[in-house]
Amino acid sequence: xxxxxxxxxxxxxxxxxxxxxxxxxxxxxxxxxxxxxxxxxxxxxxxxxxxxxxxxxxxxxxxxxxxxxxxxxxxxxxxxxxxxxxxxxxxxxxxxxxxxxxxxxxxxxxxxxxxxxxxxxxxxxxxxxxxxxxxxxxxxxxxxxxxxxxxxxxxxxxxxxxxxxxxxxxxxxxxxxxxxxxxxxxxxxxxxxxxxxxxxxxxxxxxxxxxxxxxxxxxxxxxxxxxxxxxxxxxxxxxxxxxxxxxxxxxxxxxxxxxxxxxxxxxxxxxxxxxxxxxxxxxxxxxxxxxxxxxxxxxxxxxxxxxxxxxxxxxxxxxxxxxxxxxxxxxxxxxxxxxxxxxxxxxxxxxxxxxxxxxxxxxxxxxxxxxxxxx
Amino acid sequence: xxxxxxxxxxxxxxxxxxxxxxxxxxxxxxxxxxxxxxxxxxxxxxxxxxxxxxxxxxxxxxxxxxxxxxxxxxxxxxxxxxxxxxxxxxxxxxxxxxxxxxxxxxxxxxxxxxxxxxxxxxxxxxxxxxxxxxxxxxxxxxxxxxxxxxxxxxxxxxxxxxxxxxxxxxxxxxxxxxxxxxxxxxxxxxxxxxxxxxxxxxxxxxxxxxxxxxxxxxxxxxxxxxxxxxxxxxxxxxxxxxxxxxxxxxxxxxxxxxxxxxxxxxxxxxxxxxxxxxxxxxxxxxxxxxxxxxxxxxxxxxxxxxxxxxxxxxxxxxxxxxxxxxxxxxxxxxxxxxxxxxxxxxxxxxxxxxxxxxxxxxxxxxxxxxxxxxxxxxxxxxxxxxxxxxxxxxxxxx
Numbered sequence: 001x002x003x004x005x006x007x008x009x010x011x012x013x014x015x016x017x018x019x020x021x022x023x024x025x026x027x028x029x030x031x032x033x034x035x036x037x038x039x040x041x042x043x044x045x046x047x048x049x050x051x052x053x054x055x056x057x058x059x060x061x062x063x064x065x066x067x068x069x070x071x072x073x074x075x076x077x078x079x080x081x082x083x084x085x086x087x088x089x090x091x092x093x094x095x096x097x098x099x100x101x102x103x104x105x106x107x108x109x110x111x112x113x114x115x116x117x118x119x120x121x122x123x124x125x126x127x128x129x130x131x132x133x134x135x136x137x138x139x140x141x142x143x144x145x146x147x148x149x150x151x152x153x154x155x156x157x158x159x160x161x162x163x164x165x166x167x168x169x170x171x172x173x174x175x176x177x178x179x180x181x182x183x184x185x186x187x188x189x190x191x192x193x194x195x196x197x198x199x200x201x202x203x204x205x206x207x208x209x210x211x212x213x214x215x216x217x218x219x220x221x222x223x224x225x226x227x228x229x230x231x232x233x234x235x236x237x238x239x240x241x242x243x244x245x246x247x248x249x250x251x252x253x254x255x256x257x258x259x260x261x262x263x264x265x266x267x268x269x270x271x272x273x274x275x276x277x278x279x280x281x282x283x284x285x286x287x288x289x290x291x292x293x294x295x296x297x298x299x300x301x302x303x304x305x306x307x308x309x310x311x312x313x314x315x316x317x318x319x320x321x322x323x324x325x326x327x328x329x330x331x332x333x334x335x336x337x338x339x340x341x342x343x344x345x346x347x348x349x350x351x352x353x354x355x356x357x358x359x360x361x362x363x364x365x366x367x368x369x370x371x372x373x374x375x
Numbered sequence: 376x377x378x379x380x381x382x383x384x385x386x387x388x389x390x391x392x393x394x395x396x397x398x399x400x401x402x403x404x405x406x407x408x409x410x411x412x413x414x415x416x417x418x419x420x421x422x423x424x425x426x427x428x429x430x431x432x433x434x435x436x437x438x439x440x441x442x443x444x445x446x447x448x449x450x451x452x453x454x455x456x457x458x459x460x461x462x463x464x465x466x467x468x469x470x471x472x473x474x475x476x477x478x479x480x481x482x483x484x485x486x487x488x489x490x491x492x493x494x495x496x497x498x499x500x501x502x503x504x505x506x507x508x509x510x511x512x513x514x515x516x517x518x519x520x521x522x523x524x525x526x527x528x529x530x531x532x533x534x535x536x537x538x539x540x541x542x543x544x545x546x547x548x549x550x551x552x553x554x555x556x557x558x559x560x561x562x563x564x565x566x567x568x569x570x571x572x573x574x575x576x577x578x579x580x581x582x583x584x585x586x587x588x589x590x591x592x593x594x595x596x597x598x599x600x601x602x603x604x605x606x607x608x609x610x611x612x613x614x615x616x617x618x619x620x621x622x623x624x625x626x627x628x629x630x631x632x633x634x635x636x637x638x639x640x641x642x643x644x645x646x647x648x649x650x651x652x653x654x655x656x657x658x659x660x661x662x663x664x665x666x667x668x669x670x671x672x673x674x675x676x677x678x679x680x681x682x683x684x685x686x687x688x689x690x691x692x693x694x695x696x697x698x699x700x701x702x703x704x705x706x707x708x709x710x711x712x713x714x715x716x717x718x719x720x721x722x723x724x725x726x727x728x729x730x731x732x733x734x735x736x737x738x739x740x741x742x743x744x745x746x747x748x749x750x751x752x753x754x755x756x757x758x759x760x761x762x763x764x765x766x767x768x769x770x771x772x773x
Contacts, residue, residue: 064461070454119732177581181773186496186727187734188552188760190581190773191448194476282449284476289449329416329444336416336445 010363023357030353034346041345048332053342060327061320069211071323073281076218077273078315081293082300083218083225083308084269087262088147089298090229090306092242093154097165099294100172101146101267103287105274107176108142109135110285113195113202113278114183131202135279143271144264146172151263155256169294176287194283204280214276221269226308238262270294303351321346407466407659409433409440409651410459412452412478414471416444419584420628421609425470425493425647432651436659448473456481460488466658468493468651482506489664491654493647494554496730496756498666509650510755511670514561514748515701516643516677518708520625521565522697523641523682523690524603527623528570530687537602544575545596547606547613549583550773553727557748557757558607561708562625563766568713569693575766576601581773586610595769597622614639623685630680639683641690649674667755672702709746714763721746726758 039050061071081098088095112135116126150164183192196202207213229235237258240248248255273293278285296318304310325339411429415422426442433440441462443455452474459467460481466489469478475495482490482503491507492498498508528542544566548555559577567573576596580588589612593604597620605625606613614631617624617638624635626642650670657664670676682690700706711721724746725736740747740758748759762768 064458066454066457066461183732185732186553186730188550188555188773189472190550190552191473193473194480197476197479284449286447286449286473288447291447326443326445330441333442 007364010361012359012361015358015360018357026353026356027350030349030356031346034349037349038342038345041341046332046334046338048334053328053332056327056331057321057324060325060331061323063327067323069209071319073211073214074323075312075316075319076214077276077281078293078297078300078319079218079311080214080221080273080276081270081290082297082304082311082315083221084266084273085294085297086225086301086306086308086311087229087235087238088266089301090242091238091259091262093151093259093263094162095147095150095165095263095266096162096298097146097150097168097267097294098270098297099290099292100165100169101143101270102274102277102290102294103169103172103176104146105139105143105271106278106285106289107172107179107274108138108271109202109275109278110192110195111179112138113283114192117196117201118199126201128201132204132279135202135204135275139271139275139279140268141271143274144268147263147265147267147270148260151260155259173287176285176289180286192284192286195285197283202279203283204276213280217272217276221272222308222312229306229308234258234261299347299351317350318347407436407438407655408462408464409438409655410456410462410464410467411440411442412446412455412459412467412469412474413442413444414446414448414474415584419609420611421583422470424628424644428647428651429468431648432655435648436652436655438655438659446474448477450477452477453480456490457485460485465489466491466655468654470494479503479506489654489658491650491664493650494756496754499754500729504663507654507664507666507668508755509647509654509668509670510749510757511645511650511676512672512749513643513645513677514557514708514757514759515672516645516679517558517561518565518568518701519679519694519697520605520641520643521562521567522569522693523686524562524605524623524625525566525569525573526687526690526693527603527640527685528566528573531602532570539572541600541602542570542573543599543601544573545593545599545601545604546575546577547589547592547596547604547608548577548579549608550581551579551768551771553760554757555579555607556761557759558627559605560714560759560761560763560766561748562605563763564708564713565697567765568697573765576769577766578769579771579773580608582608584609586612589613590616593617593622594620599769630683632680632683636684638685640686641682642680644678644680645670646676646678649676667753669749669755672698707745709748709759711741711744711746714765716761716763718764721761724761726753726760728753728758 042048042050042053062068081102085095085098112131116131146168150161150168153159153164154161180190180192184190185193204213237253240253241255241258245255277289282289300311300315300318303314321343325343328334328339329336413422413425417423417426441459441464446452446455448471456467456478468491470493472494475492475497478490478492479501482505486505489505491509493509495508498506531537532539546559548559563575576599578592578595580592582588589606589608589610593613593616596604603623604613604617607627609628611631611634614624614626614635618635623638623640625640628644630642632639650668654664697706722741723739724741726738726740727734727736728738738753746759748757749755
């Protein structure tokens, strides 16, 4: 049947079904290929031994107890933000505003710490538990508001949420910049510095060590999100709205309500990440405190196909590469840009291999054989 | 999966063994191991100045060292400092103002390790024996660079390019922070000491490194009639704009002649090598490091680059003379006889030497007829934040 028409060299076919084993073989092959390409580039460009470089990446992330804790803490924050964005994405609501929602949560927490801390007039003091409770409430609320605004605009007037959430990031950054100048110490320095460094007012309690609190919160939210998305009515509604708004409307779901409710949750959880960044980790607020994680989380969430458990591993991968990368620049005297190149290559292969999981390439010769087989 | 785990674990072990091997190799003479924390990497002129000094000092003393670049001004700074302690460093330096609080946190937890922070303000009030600040009397370097600028203005008057009432200098500052105010005021006083008609306009960018804003700032000032430009910000923005417009400029942190070959006059910078050497030697010899260290012209901490092609004739001689006078003590940069504030002489001033959220002035700093910047008994980081007559601030948003 194909004898007269000249067949192209290869054609791409969507896979109907693929076994888990095959999936992991493809992923494993992608990682090995990425490591080989990175090794070649390392040797050609720098002359360093690639095996040593890989060893350094691992020791950079897990080389000591402290390094492991910091890696896990960074993992926790990225994971919380990724989990926060997930319900929105699952609803096909493009929340690119994680960065701003985190910043607003952080700013709210910082404002409580500053205004109710060392700056209170002498003689006045507010109990620490009250400051902490207020920080939790205001952070979640601030993040939620930053999620609510684009959601209500979308629900009421069907505005493009990609643009509105993105722009809300800039507003949040400028608000933080403004308050940095208001609260700067010393005058003119453009820095807030550690808030209540000696009284520790508003510092979230340490559980075990400095790092554990965020990790526990992340674990709880991971399990919570897994249950929420897969076993709750809300989670089901999100999935239906994401698949088709019309279907959702047809079966009587209040789509607008689902959008607003989901974005309130998404924003509040981002605000929680901001609270942890300010109240538990940095004890200060800067315009760069979210460090682009609001955007990285988009990749983490999609890479994990919105599965909270998989997300633990995708965010670990990103954090691991980032931590390892900075260690390379120290150990080998290489510029940070070089480790960014390696990270880029590895991510390219990992994301790229999803293509081969979803599609298969049939070459001319092979396809003829298949035709024979089919006949 | 098990195999993979095993492989990873064995890799970790190999690596940690390598690390141990490295530590054992350390020679007896260099028991000191230094750690350095930098805000950016060598692409920033500010950090490059520190990185070069760190290498030079450690190589000269034969000391092992570790460098951490691109460390933000947050908890990462604390984590990195502690990781350096874990790696065996017994003296740790950080180069950016915003690192200070996080260095203090690390210092509190590691009392046997010395923490040295450049440009910080809190060591003298924090009361930690292992936490120290350092700066340099860079206002003297700025003053000398200002003389080069004044000489250039005089040359332009003599050549008929401008008249004496057009001797307006433009200055791009980062923030309205004492370090910047001290810098532009000393530069201005240097220029006015040789060109009495000089005035100055200052604009602020709100960032220590923002190439576009610095370029735009320079262009605004040039359009506003400024005939000479200087800056206190870390990019090549202002010198590039000056080269395009053909306006002479005085730089900071190091020579910018590469981007402004025809308009570069001179640049002042802090040489950190003397301090790094001093602090590392102190640890090696078991001596205490003072809470505040102010490098001077005499210690080799305050230096000028070679003069650029745009410098006026006789500049070097004028600089050398003023330098000698500054060192002998017969000349003071902030001599209250040379400037007025609101039309009056400044007889008394309470500066905010002890950092607090209310910015309260706490120390009388006018001593023997001059403003005692970075003086003994105060602190090393600048605290001169007086707005003197002759300088107009175009904006003070930052």
